[in-house]
Amino acid sequence: MVRKTAWHPAFHGALGVELRKEQRFAHMMPECLLGKEPLRIDLLLIKSDPSYHFQNEIGHLWRTYNIIEYKGPDDSLTIDAFYKVIGYACLYKGCGQKVNCISAEEITVSVFVTRYPVKLFKQLSAIGVTASEQYPGIYYLTGKIPFPMQIIVTGKLSQSAHSGLRILSKRVQKEDVRRFLEETKELTExxxxxxxxxxxxxxxxxxxxxxxEIRRDEDMCEALRRLFQDEIEEKLATAKAEGKAEGKAEGEACGIAKGEARGMAMAEAGFVYKLYMKGQTPEQIAMLTDKPEADIRRIIAGKGMQTAVQY
Incomplete structure (x- = not known):
């Protein structure tokens, strides 16, 4: 069975990285429910300070309440999808706890899409809606629409400013990946x-x-591995504690050494299985971890058996 890539959580992550320097001014709520029915906004972003103006050009249009729709690489931005997201904004406006407690003047709509929507822009032009490129890849819509609205074509965004959104693609540019790794390598939160x-x-x-190809670059490969360092260290610390307990019987130094070795094995197996459960194939995991694919498959099989026994 082919595993589907989880593009939406990745988009939420990319936008979080984009806004990491300004995150205290925004409260983001993924899969936001609209009323009691199962209608969900991909992302609702509410300014914590309505007077704040985002420095990131993606947020220049934003006001207090910002409806965000994301279309992944496998999705198309059609005229119906355009009206649907406007409908979400209208529903959000009408679902306030009190009459007019959500001002229409404080609502904006943003749609992120991978490819330039040629057909949609032609259809919008025919009904009196104009798309103008305000910044590279960021198109403001004007005309017969009820809210300020922008369409962000992630593949056309500035390479120097939006690498996280640009690599959410099936045709990624290696330079974008390298830039993203370089920009985020010092993040520790x-x-x-x-x-x-x-x-x-x-x-x-x-x-x-x-x-x-990037994995063959030792510096870039190390940046990938570093992302999971905290998790590995946590499991290692736990195993060290267990090793000290065993040391009462075998000699404390020997027990700690065993604990450390077991801890590394636990961390490695947990890392591999985490990647597998998130949709990576054994071949892809072998690429990321620089381990033989046969070893990866044995780890996955072993972890799967442990999970089955636990339940």
């Missing part, structure tokens, strides 16, 4: 690391050949 992890998981899964 757990939320930032989780966002970077989500972006790389999706991009690596969809661009095996490109990441295989």
């Amino acid at each position: 757990q939320g930032d690391c989780d966002n970077v992890d989500a972006v790389l998981q999706a991009s690596a899964g969809a661009n095996y050949a490109a990441f295989e």
Whole structure:
């Protein structure tokens, strides 16, 4: 069975990386429910300070309440999808706890799409809606629409400013990946690391050949591995504690050494299985970890058996 790439969590991660310097001014709610029915906005971004103006050019249009729709590499931005996201904004406006507590003047709509929507822009022009490129890859819509709206074509965004969004593609450019790794290698906060992890998981899964070339670059490969260093160190610390307990019977130094070795094995197996459960194939995991594919398959089989026994 072919595993689908989880593009939406990756997009949330990429946008989190984009806004990491300004995150205190925004509260992002993925899969936001609209009322009691199962209608969900891909991402609702509410400014924590309505007077704040985002420095990131993607956020220049934003006001207090910002409806965000994401179309992954396998999705098309059609005229119906265009009206649907406007409908989401209208529903959000009408679902406030009090009458007019959400001002229409404070709502914006942003749609992220991988490819330039040629057909949609022609159809919009025919109904009196004009798309103008405000910044590279960022198109503001004007005309017969109820809210300020922009369409962001991630493949046309500035290479120097938006590498995280640019690599959410099935035709990734290696330079974008290298730039993203370089820009994020110093991030240490757990939320930032989780966002970077989500972006790389999706991009690596969809661009095996490109990441295989990057893996051969020792510096870049180390940057990939560093993303999981915290998790490995945590499991190693736990194993060291277990090793000290065993040391009572075998001699403390020997017990600690055993604990450390077992800890590294546990961390490695957990890392491999985590990648597998997120949609990576054994071949792709072997590429990322620089281990033989046969070893990867044995680890996956062993972890799967452990999980089955636990349940």
